Amino acid sequence: MNDKILLQINNIGVVYSDVIQVLKGVSLSVPENRIISLLGSNGAGKSTTLKAISGLLKPENGKVTEGSILYDGTEIHNLPPETITRQGIIQVLEGRQPFKYLTIEENLRVGTATRFGKPYKEDLDLVYAYFPVLVKRRKTLAGYCSGGELQMLVIGRALMAHPKLLLLDEPSLGLAPMVVQEIFRIIRRINEEQETTIVLVEQNANMALQIAHYGYVMENGKIVMEGDAAELRENPDVKEFYLGMGATGIAKSYQDVKAYKRRKRWL
Amino acid sequence: MDFFIQLLVNGISIGFLYGLSAMGFVMIYKASSVLNFAHGELLAIGAFLFLALVTWAELPVAAAFILTLAGTFVFGFIVERLFLRPLIGEPLIEIIMLTVGLAAMFKGALLLIWGGNLYTYPDLLPEFLAWNWGVVQVPPVYVSAIFMGIVFLLLFGLFFKYSSQGIYMRSVADNQPAALSLGVHVRRVFALSWAIAALVAGISGIILGLINGINVHELSSIGLKVFPVVILGGLDSISGAIIGGIIIGLLETMTGGYLSPSLRDVIPYIALVAILLVRPYGLFGLVEIERV
Ligand SMILES: Nc1ncnc2c1ncn2[C@@H]1O[C@H](COP(=O)(O)OP(=O)(O)O)[C@@H](O)[C@H]1O
Numbered sequence: 001m002n003d004k005i006l007l008q009i010n011n012i013g014v015v016y017s018d019v020i021q022v023l024k025g026v027s028l029s030v031p032e033n034r035i036i037s038l039l040g041s042n043g044a045g046k047s048t049t050l051k052a053i054s055g056l057l058k059p060e061n062g063k064v065t066e067g068s069i070l071y072d073g074t075e076i077h078n079l080p081p082e083t084i085t086r087q088g089i090i091q092v093l094e095g096r097q098p099f100k101y102l103t104i105e106e107n108l109r110v111g112t113a114t115r116f117g118k119p120y121k122e123d124l125d126l127v128y129a130y131f132p133v134l135v136k137r138r139k140t141l142a143g144y145c146s147g148g149e150l151q152m153l154v155i156g157r158a159l160m161a162h163p164k165l166l167l168l169d170e171p172s173l174g175l176a177p178m179v180v181q182e183i184f185r186i187i188r189r190i191n192e193e194q195e196t197t198i199v200l201v202e203q204n205a206n207m208a209l210q211i212a213h214y215g216y217v218m219e220n221g222k223i224v225m226e227g228d229a230a231e232l233r234e235n236p237d238v239k240e241f242y243l244g245m246g247a248t249g250i251a252k253s254y255q256d257v258k259a260y261k262r263r264k265r266w267l
Numbered sequence: 268m269d270f271f272i273q274l275l276v277n278g279i280s281i282g283f284l285y286g287l288s289a290m291g292f293v294m295i296y297k298a299s300s301v302l303n304f305a306h307g308e309l310l311a312i313g314a315f316l317f318l319a320l321v322t323w324a325e326l327p328v329a330a331a332f333i334l335t336l337a338g339t340f341v342f343g344f345i346v347e348r349l350f351l352r353p354l355i356g357e358p359l360i361e362i363i364m365l366t367v368g369l370a371a372m373f374k375g376a377l378l379l380i381w382g383g384n385l386y387t388y389p390d391l392l393p394e395f396l397a398w399n400w401g402v403v404q405v406p407p408v409y410v411s412a413i414f415m416g417i418v419f420l421l422l423f424g425l426f427f428k429y430s431s432q433g434i435y436m437r438s439v440a441d442n443q444p445a446a447l448s449l450g451v452h453v454r455r456v457f458a459l460s461w462a463i464a465a466l467v468a469g470i471s472g473i474i475l476g477l478i479n480g481i482n483v484h485e486l487s488s489i490g491l492k493v494f495p496v497v498i499l500g501g502l503d504s505i506s507g508a509i510i511g512g513i514i515i516g517l518l519e520t521m522t523g524g525y526l527s528p529s530l531r532d533v534i535p536y537i538a539l540v541a542i543l544l545v546r547p548y549g550l551f552g553l554v555e556i557e558r559v
């Protein structure tokens with residue numbers, strides 16, 4: 001595997017509505033063909049980081065005010081999403097966001113927007129090969145499908161765009177553990193077989209670190225920790241807060257209660 | 268009985284025109300949540316453009332018709348570019364007020380050129396278009412209204428169901444952030460919805476002009492009937508708009524035929540109020556899918 005950096009985020013600050021500072025100096029780099037995981041609790045700024053990359057801050061009145069984002073060596077921060085998606089960066093939004101009144105297949109066809117006019121039949125076949133459950137739901141309105149089917153749908157929809165860099169925002173959210181495992185296996189396969197570079201945002205650190213190569217931990221709009229996935233899995237802080245295992249086993253007064261509460265949020 | 272059938276046919280043909288024009292209104296609403304108060308003026312613009320092409324330019328009917336379609340389509344596109352686009356992201360009420368302003372401006376421009384007089388198209392439609400079923404006679408205009416209605420509804424139905432561009436348009440109406448995330452050109456979809464709205468309004472304008480004559484005030488007030496139609500059909504439902512159009516068309520002709528011609532133009536609004544009291548979301552509004 002080469003170590004070419006596909007995406008480089010340098011010290012960015014992000015502000016919503018001109019006053020709400022959410023990211024404060026976030027830096028991270030994403031090597032080509034790898035899976036990078038971005039972990040952290042609710043409100044840490046994970047989704048904001050992804051939106052800064054994909055250009056989706058703009059419709060929410062957010063802006064990168066400091067630093068830079070380099071994709072393949074060129075600056076892309078604050079470009080409109082129509083431009084960024086056409087360079088091969090596709091974000092799969094948190095909470096699945098299907099087109100409820102479109103059928104599964106029509107949903108997939110929206111994924112061809114960046115390649116309008118090109119044939120897409122083979123891409124449909126590819127998506128159905130990764131997610132066979134979608135085949136028999138082809139003509140069903142997405143609004144009537146289950147959470148697991150929808151998560152597969154939105155990942156498949158993104159694949160229709162031939163992404164070079166895929167940004168996944170909490171694909172495990174609200175899904176049964178069996179379904180999560182299946183989806184994560186497929187994410188790994190997509191990374192290997194399609195050579196798609198992936199940034200995987202998760203609160204489920206346990207699952208994410210099983211398929212990621214490298215991980216970052218975010219808190220309050222800052223990166224507080226980073227390392228190889230295997231290293232992070234063994235890190236005592238990560239174990240305690242993110243993987244739900246007490247490192248020492250000794251009760252530590254109120255701090256421990258706090259940790260317990262946090263742990264409950266994680267898993 | 269013959270009288271009834273006659274009214275039925277007239278009502279349905281007018282209803283198709285209302286439905287067709289309401290479809291354009293609903294498209295703008297679905298894509299961008301904007302209520303277009305200039306819709307009636309779009310009808311009038313189509314009718315007058317066609318008038319200019321057949322009388323001043325003396326073009327053959329078919330050529331004038333196709334040019335009018337192209338012209339109204341481009342006009343809708345330009346209106347979106349010039350007036351609506353700069354306001355994207357501003358509060359919706361400002362955009363809706365802008366369409367009220369556009370209505371006044373378009374009407375003023377038409378009045379400036381043609382004044383408030385009533386014009387008629389020269390005899391355009393060949394007699395063979397007339398239908399004769401014994402005592403029931405359907406004049407060529409009504410036949411062409413039904414024909415145009417069906418043809419364009421089918422065309423747009425196919426466009427939205429099967430073409431990629433149509434599916435992108437529906438995706439924006441359905442979930443705009445998701446559409447943006449996949450690179451759908453949302454602004455282009457807005458522009459396209461205005462272009463198509465101006466086009467279908469223009470077609471309805473031409474045929475209504477054939478039926479009633481062409482007058483700025485008359486046509487723009489017919490355009491306002493889009494409100495009872497879409498409220499009946501559900502603001503967000505394209506097929507509802509067509510059914511709503513046919514119902515309003517029938518209601519009008521039946522009232523005009525059996526009760527009193529002066530009640531004719533009021534009845535859609537009476538229906539509007541009645542429906543709002545009973546079904547505030549319209550008869551055919553989208554059923555919200557809860558399970559997501
Ligand atoms: N559109 C917005 N306007 C203002 N504040 C926002 C907006 N979106 C997110 N935030 C704030 O930014 C912080 C980080 O949010 P987010 O990036 O969604 O976190 P995460 O994805 O890690 O849960 C939160 O405090 C949230 O309230």
Ligand SMILES: [Mg+2]
Pocket residue numbers: 043046047048094169
């Ligand atoms: Mg989030």
